[in-house]
Amino acid sequence: MRKSKLANIYLALVFIVLYAPILYLAYYSFNSGGTMYAFEEFTLEWYYEVFQDTRLLVILLNTLTIALLSAAISTIVGVMGALAINNVQRRDFRNALLTLNNVMIVSPDVIIGASFLILFAMLGMRLGFTSVLIAHIAFSVPIVVLMVLPKLQEMSPTLIDAARDLGATKWDVLTRVIIPYISPGILSGFFMALTYSLDDFAVTFFVTGSGFTTLSVEIYSLARRGISLTINALSTLIFLVTLLLVLGYYAISKQAARPMRLEVGE
């Protein structure tokens, strides 16, 4: 009994520390005082300011565009990658592909950012929207591959054989059998790519020129200048959106898991 009490206290402490910064930011986003230590009066001033600031809204739009585009494109490339790896028969070649895939996942952001900067410079590309988009697609592909591949591997090959026997074309097999089967993996891959892109600071910081900014880079330059409660208001909004995204993802993956399990059970 005493032990579980200790456990509860410990877990509660971890939770408090984990959530303290977020709640702290949110609390002071309503402070009319303009600082993060003396709460004067409740105000929505900073939220108004966020929505008044066209520059900030443009940056927000940039960030969302990059995130959605890069997630969509990297999902397509990643699904093809998973199909490619799954189709490769030779074991050593397949392992080589998987290793190269994982190199990108474990590579620190600084390495990815610096090497992409060199790559874009060699290609003579101007830094800006395109370079950021390409970089985000590039670092999101491997996570999609890792999300989709297990689904492909658990799929019974007899399903494909059956479809072929019933006269399905290659395209039919892909769109009517394989893709519906692996769709939970595709969905989680897409969501992961989305959060990777929204969350990324380091890689973007390297490959963004002076003309183009995403939210993370903007927050960094604002934070270096000191505290401004507009950031608090903005971060509270971002946190709420992330919360909705995660809960939505959780709900979808729960729902997707259920019929899947039934199918396997049959």
Added chain:
Amino acid sequence: MDNRTRNMYLIPYGLWIILFVVVPIVLVGYYSLFDIDGQLSIVNYKRFFSPVYLGMTLRSFWYAFLITVVSLGIAYPCAYWLTKTKHKQLWLLLIVMPSWMNLLLKAYAFIGLLGTYGPVNSFLNVVGVGARQILFTDFSFIFVAVYIFIPFMILPIFGALEELNPSLVDAAYDLGASPWTTFRRVIFPLTISGVQAGCQAVFIPALSLFMITRLIAGNRVITLGTAIEQHFLVTQDWGMGSALAVFLIIAMGLTMWITTGGKRVS
């Protein structure tokens, strides 16, 4: 027939691998052989082995090591007790939640929390310890880094603990083992794979942190990541930056080799 489909999927994915995994790494190696004037030389490697850079690298490793050890020390009991709670999947999701929030915003929150007038200092005042400089110290750097990485340590350990067969623990108790012996001889050895995965997920990013060193440690801590970023974006000495990146890649490879090598043994 089959071969043609396989090749079709391999084309986009193979292109992605070559262009964004292989070429960038080769380019980093290539650039490291040029000095700041664009002359071919090994001056960057000579500089790396000078006391300044070697000291920086060693300190960077030391900090990464501390961050990993502290994360492990906090994460293991947390993951262990999480597996004992009801609704553990929900609690796990709640633990991971803060890691979905933008990294920059968390760093920004800590600037306020740990600042001179921040709540932590007010608390210290109330307790009677007195306010002190917390921000821009080694302590704040390690604390914030652990805060950021802890979910990545908890997740794999939680996974390993879930796979642990509880009857093994019961057997240990039945045979008269004390809780500590059971932990040391049964639970911990059987979850070592999770510990390894967690250490890998924390150590490599900790080596290459660069934004936290600016915002939280006020440039007092220089990690490999900070140095690479400085060389690429501030002093524009891409050669030296690349040489440092080469060593970071080697360190990364070694870390992966050690962690996966251990897995093969167990």
